[in-house]
Every structure is written in structure tokens, then in C-alpha cells.
Amino acid sequence: MKVKVLYFAALREQLGTPGEEIELPAGVGTVAALRSHLRGRGGAWELALAETRLVRMAVNQDMAPPTAVLKAGDEVAFFPPVTGG
Amino acid sequence: MKVSVQTQDFDAGAEMRALSRDPKVGAVASFVGVVREVAMTLEHYPGMTEKALERIVAEAKGRWQVMDCTVIHRYGELAPTDQIVLVVVASAHRGDAFGACEFIMDYLKTQAPFWKKEAAGWVEARASDDQAAERWSGLPGTRKLG
Numbered sequence: 001m002k003v004k005v006l007y008f009a010a011l012r013e014q015l016g017t018p019g020e021e022i023e024l025p026a027g028v029g030t031v032a033a034l035r036s037h038l039r040g041r042g043g044a045w046e047l048a049l050a051e052t053r054l055v056r057m058a059v060n061q062d063m064a065p066p067t068a069v070l071k072a073g074d075e076v077a078f079f080p081p082v083t084g085g
Numbered sequence: 086m087k088v089s090v091q092t093q094d095f096d097a098g099a100e101m102r103a104l105s106r107d108p109k110v111g112a113v114a115s116f117v118g119v120v121r122e123v124a125m126t127l128e129h130y131p132g133m134t135e136k137a138l139e140r141i142v143a144e145a146k147g148r149w150q151v152m153d154c155t156v157i158h159r160y161g162e163l164a165p166t167d168q169i170v171l172v173v174v175a176s177a178h179r180g181d182a183f184g185a186c187e188f189i190m191d192y193l194k195t196q197a198p199f200w201k202k203e204a205a206g207w208v209e210a211r212a213s214d215d216q217a218a219e220r221w222s223g224l225p226g227t228r229k230l231g
Binding site: 058062077079080084 | 200201208
């Protein structure tokens with residue numbers, strides 16, 4: 001199952017990429033599981049997506065909780081708390 | 086209803102006049118956010134930003150009598166004194182216009198995917214913005230004081 005993953009703002013800079021297509025391994029079915037999977041890449045990924053860091057998530061352009069379930073073709077985004085206005 | 090995410094500046098007076106043309110409108114409240122002291126770059130999430138702003142406006146319409154509403158948010162390079170954001174709400178009476186305008190700004194601050202970057206780095210989100218949004222979480226149209 002493939003999903004599109006986007007990174008914004010400080011996260012995009014720390015990870016060095018605006019996004020990618022990811023083939024989800026078996027067992028990675030939620031936003032939290034995906035975050036954990038990405039952390040497993042180590043280095044900047046482990047730091048930027050650490051559990052202690054405040055990271056907001058969206059699925060198909062709606063804010064989503066860590067428990068949100070993923071399906072094929074979803075657009076998942078990771079970003080810092082927003083600072084507009 | 087109008088939601089726009091754009092790089093170009095806006096004319097708040099013209100936007101307010103545009104919402105005053107309906108003879109049933111008795112109150113037009115507005116808010117303009119301005120860049121304070123330091124130049125910045127505003128990044129956003131194209132697609133989600135518009136969707137989030139439309140959702141916030143819809144939520145405001147469910148809580149107050151809103152006859153019309155305009156939300157404009159800029160992105161890109163902005164200098165001190167530049168306008169960043171405009172919210173205009175037209176209602177029959179001022180209570181609805183003030184309430185909806187403040188609600189939209191408070192929710193925009195915590196729900197719309199914008200990020201500010203200054204020369205010193207990315208601006209950190211403030212807990213006070215979360216608290217401002219949370220005070221609306223009671224009954225529709227009510228507001229916790231404090």
C-alpha cells in the first residue's frame with residue numbers, strides 16, 4: 001500500500017525533503033505507526049520525529065490524530081505546530 | 086463567503102465595503118494582522134490551507150448569525166508593517182460580527198497550516214494561542230471569560 005508523505009516548514013528543512021511516496025510495510029496502518037517507521041531511518045529522522053517533539057499530522061489535508069488509519073493513496077503530512085495569523 | 090490565500094496585498098476598506106452592500110447587514114467587524122518589527126517568510130500547505138480556512142468559517146457560521154465573511158491570508162516574503170491576514174464578518178448585529186471575527190482568528194492561529202520563518206529561525210508556536218482557541222470549546226456562541 002502506497003501513500004504520499006509531505007513535510008513542511010522546520011521539518012522539511014531538517015529532513016531535507018518536501019515529501020516522498022512510501023510503500024507502507026505490513027503492520028504500519030496508522031499515522032503514529034508511520035511516524036515511528038520513519039523514525040527508524042535514524043539520524044535526522046529520529047531527531048525530527050522524536051516522540052518528545054511536537055509534530056502535527058494531517059491526512060488528506062485534514063488535521064488527524066495519531067490513531068488515524070491510513071489507506072492506499074492517502075496524502076499524509078507531518079509539520080510543526082502552526083504559526084500563522 | 087470568500088477565502089483567499091495569496092502573495093499580494095489586500096485593501097481592507099474595499100473588502101469591508103464589499104460586505105456592507107446587503108441592506109440587511111447592520112454590523113461589519115474586521116481584524117487585520119500586521120508584521121511586527123521583523124521581516125519574515127510565511128510558508129503554507131497549498132490545498133489544506135484553503136480547506137482549513139473554509140472549515141473554520143463554516144464552524145463560525147454554525148455558532149453565530151453570519152451573513153457574509155471574507156478571510157484573506159498572505160504567504161511569501163513579508164516586511165515589517167505589511168498586512169498578513171484579514172478577517173471581515175458581516176452580520177445583522179455587532180455581537181455576532183465581533184464574536185465570529187474573534188473566533189475565526191483564534192482558530193486560524195491553531196488550525197490553519199501556516200508557518201513563519203524569521204532570519205533567526207522558525208517562529209515557535211505559543212501556548213497562549215492554543216488557550217485562546219480552547220476558550221471557544223464550550224457551548225456554541227458562548228465564551229469562557231478569564
